[in-house]
């Protein structure tokens with residue numbers, strides 16, 4: 001088989017890149033290790049920056065998001081029982097869109113199917129060959145037989161545990177990492193959200209987040225120790241703990257119900273540089289991870305795709321500037337989102353080895369944010385998403 005761009009990974013980054021390129025007449029094949037049902041059942045991100053919203057519209061997959069998504073004008077930050085709202089629109093003129101990653105992925109699969117896009121799922125043993133030559137190819141096994149795809153370029157959109165980043169020699173790749181000493185226990189329930197907007201709650205018992213997917217689907221998170229197991233947390237224990245960490249008025253109106261999904265995710269900051277090796281380009285979680293506190297993971301995948309998509313389109317029009325500068329441009333934005341996600345995580349979580357001085361620093365920063373329009377503008381500017 002031959003294609004112009006072989007895309008490894010059928011998550012949001014791979015599917016969005018494939019869809020955008022196809023609309024410009026550039027041929028792609030997406031290789032996904034898992035089944036489609038598996039990919040569509042993963043519960044992950046839920047907040048889209050406006051740049052990501054516009055990119056999804058450009059890809060022709062914005063209709064359901066525009067009809068069913070919830071534009072949010074602001075968010076609420078709480079510490080113990082006090083708090084304040086940051087108005088994104090007032091501070092930046094921009095909103096964010098609450099629309100689940102699962103829905104984004106579903107819309108992208110449907111759009112790819114409508115255009116007869118090639119997505120090969122359950123592709124095993126995907127291996128990249130000759131990425132540093134002018135004639136790269138990818139091999140994989142499907143239903144027991146070996147296949148080969150020759151291509152012009154390879155897009156590594158296969159997430160943190162994929163093969164693409166690992167293909168880049170250690171002499172070329174530099175990795176930067178911080179692993180946080182806690183995780184997030186997430187619970188999804190078919191209950192109305194406790195508030196119209198997200199509530200980020202700093203608390204001496206640990207951080208909590210009240211989020212949502214739609215008018216009857218809520219997503220709540222609790223900071224938990226890394227060695228906690230999901231089985232240790234009954235639904236009742238989760239709700240009781242959440243009520244203690246969020247402001248009293250929110251706790252009183254919280255509607256609880258049985259969980260339909262519960263999982264623990266570790267928190268990590270990670271960046272791999274460069275994001276290009278020869279004809280292999282990394283995009284999304286394959287190149288970087290952020291702790292979810294700033295809602296940036298999916299949004300960074302979208303901005304990488306924006307740079308890569310435009311670079312590849314330019315290449316086929318005869319101009320290589322976009323692909324030559326891809327890594328630098330993508331990384332410049334990645335590092336700023338890494339900084340924001342790290343600073344939100346540092347501000348809002350209880351660190352196990354935290355000194356009394358560090359706790360006071362968090363409290364002082366919270367007070368400063370509460371009282372400073374300039375500080376709120378800076379937070380809002382990062383939260384709604386820096387320009388591409």
Ligand SMILES: Cc1cc2nc3c(=O)[nH]c(=O)nc-3n(C[C@H](O)[C@H](O)[C@H](O)COP(=O)(O)OP(=O)(O)OC[C@H]3O[C@@H](n4cnc5c(N)ncnc54)[C@H](O)[C@@H]3O)c2cc1C
Nearest residue numbers: 009011012013033044045158159162284285295296297298
């Ligand atoms: C448990 C969890 C919860 C999260 N929650 C949030 C959140 O609340 N807010 C937020 O902003 N972000 C969150 N994120 C981050 C966000 O979901 C990711 O940033 C986003 O999915 C990145 O998209 P991607 O396409 O780059 O990678 P992925 O979504 O990871 O997609 C990569 C795809 O590649 C496939 N793949 C992997 N290896 C191979 C291989 N060898 N061959 C072929 N295919 C392969 C995978 O099966 C997967 O489908 C969460 C992530 C996780 C893991």
